[in-house]
Amino acid sequence: MVKAAVLGAGSWGTAYAKVLAEAGTDVTIWARRDEVATVISETHENTAYLPGITLPPNIDATTDHAAALNGAGIVVLAVPSQSLRGNLKQWTSAIDKDATLLSLAKGIESGTLLRMSQVIAQVTGADLSRIAVLSGPNLAREIATRQPAGTVIACPDSARAIDVQKACATGYFRPYTNSDVIGCEIGGACKNVIALACGMASGQGMGENTIASIITRGLAETTRLGVALGAKPATLAGLAGVGDLVATCSSPLSRNRSFGRVLGEGGTMAAAQEAAHGQVAEGVKSCTSVRALSESFDVEMPLTDAVHRVCHEGLSVREAVGHLLGRRIKPE
Ligand SMILES: NC(=O)c1ccc[n+]([C@@H]2O[C@H](COP(=O)([O-])OP(=O)(O)OC[C@H]3O[C@@H](n4cnc5c(N)ncnc54)[C@H](O)[C@@H]3O)[C@@H](O)[C@H]2O)c1
Numbered sequence: 001m002v003k004a005a006v007l008g009a010g011s012w013g014t015a016y017a018k019v020l021a022e023a024g025t026d027v028t029i030w031a032r033r034d035e036v037a038t039v040i041s042e043t044h045e046n047t048a049y050l051p052g053i054t055l056p057p058n059i060d061a062t063t064d065h066a067a068a069l070n071g072a073g074i075v076v077l078a079v080p081s082q083s084l085r086g087n088l089k090q091w092t093s094a095i096d097k098d099a100t101l102l103s104l105a106k107g108i109e110s111g112t113l114l115r116m117s118q119v120i121a122q123v124t125g126a127d128l129s130r131i132a133v134l135s136g137p138n139l140a141r142e143i144a145t146r147q148p149a150g151t152v153i154a155c156p157d158s159a160r161a162i163d164v165q166k167a168c169a170t171g172y173f174r175p176y177t178n179s180d181v182i183g184c185e186i187g188g189a190c191k192n193v194i195a196l197a198c199g200m201a202s203g204q205g206m207g208e209n210t211i212a213s214i215i216t217r218g219l220a221e222t223t224r225l226g227v228a229l230g231a232k233p234a235t236l237a238g239l240a241g242v243g244d245l246v247a248t249c250s251s252p253l254s255r256n257r258s259f260g261r262v263l264g265e266g267g268t269m270a271a272a273q274e275a276a277h278g279q280v281a282e283g284v285k286s287c288t289s290v291r292a293l294s295e296s297f298d299v300e301m302p303l304t305d306a307v308h309r310v311c312h313e314g315l316s317v318r319e320a321v322g323h324l325l326g327r328r329i330k331p332e
């Protein structure tokens with residue numbers, strides 16, 4: 001029986017730990033804060049990030065990363081993208097040399113413009129064949145309440161992908177394997193940026209035609225970038241692309257969409273941060289790194305550029321809309 005360590009006790013780390021445990025995998029969660037680990041261990045609930053959800057008895061929690069990693073064959077990395085490198089530096093020496101490293105984070109590192117699997121390889125020295133990515137339409141609270149959903153587990157080593165698939169398949173959570181790590185990571189990072197744009201449009205009072213247009217053109221620019229980086233178009237047409245894009249852009253549960261909505265209603269960045277209650281909206285930082293990545297590959301990403309300019313250069317949402325619609329008309 002494989003044991004898993006889930007490093008990060010936020011909403012998705014906790015919900016995915018619950019999936020693993022309900023699939024029969026023993027799980028230890030590492031939490032940064034003492035009170036979060038204690039509450040999970042003693043009450044079987046993560047009151048800070050997933051209140052009202054009872055966690056199975058085969059989940060334990062600790063703030064001691066070495067204790068969490070002891071004997072873990074699957075190491076789940078569930079901290080936000082921009083903090084992964086710093087955390088991994090502290091964890092690497094305690095990770096088993098044959099463990100599969102599974103990334104849940106959906107972002108591109110600021111400055112380096114690296115995908116999470118690249119950050120993991122760089123910091124841990126692990127061969128890429130040991131590094132897997134899980135991505136799909138997986139809003140944490142829906143999964144925690146056992147609402148059916150699919151996901152993708154991408155790994156260059158198909159045997160490892162299948163091991164992770166078996167460790168987390170349940171009656172409500174259906175993982176598909178894939179070898180296209182780049183496609184899954186680009187789909188996951190870019191959909192957060194496009195969800196910010198959808199939130200902004202919805203905050204401005206725009207309707208479903210606008211949202212559908214943003215989703216569709218968002219997919220077009222995400223696919224352009226993914227293909228330039230070596231992704232397969234079919235991955236971006238699948239659960240880790242279209243699936244996640246639609247879920248995140250449509251759901252009021254999405255932190256990225258909600259963040260964008262505050263901006264669309266005329267709120268400031270500070271107000272949007274405040275409304276997020278300490279939870280991460282990855283697209284706010286990734287819009288800048290995705291934009292820089294697209295520039296270095298000479299890929300046009302007008303929506304991503306507009307989101308970056310609203311979030312970080314003081315452009316108003318109304319000005320961004322005017323700019324997007326004022327571009328040269330062209331074939332689809
Ligand atoms: N929540 C979802 O529905 C969902 C679903 C799929 C993927 N994801 C992705 O999973 C990743 C984690 O998101 P989440 O929703 O669990 O986050 P969250 O916002 O719910 O919580 C973040 C967690 O990371 C911790 N954290 C924050 N900064 C940290 C740091 N510097 N060092 C260590 N820990 C730190 C926090 O204490 C908290 O436990 C993100 O990349 C997100 O895009 C989230």
Ligand SMILES: O=P(O)(O)OC[C@H](O)CO
Binds near residue numbers: 255281
């Ligand atoms: O709440 P968000 O916007 O971080 O999105 C959550 C998940 O990534 C949806 O799959």
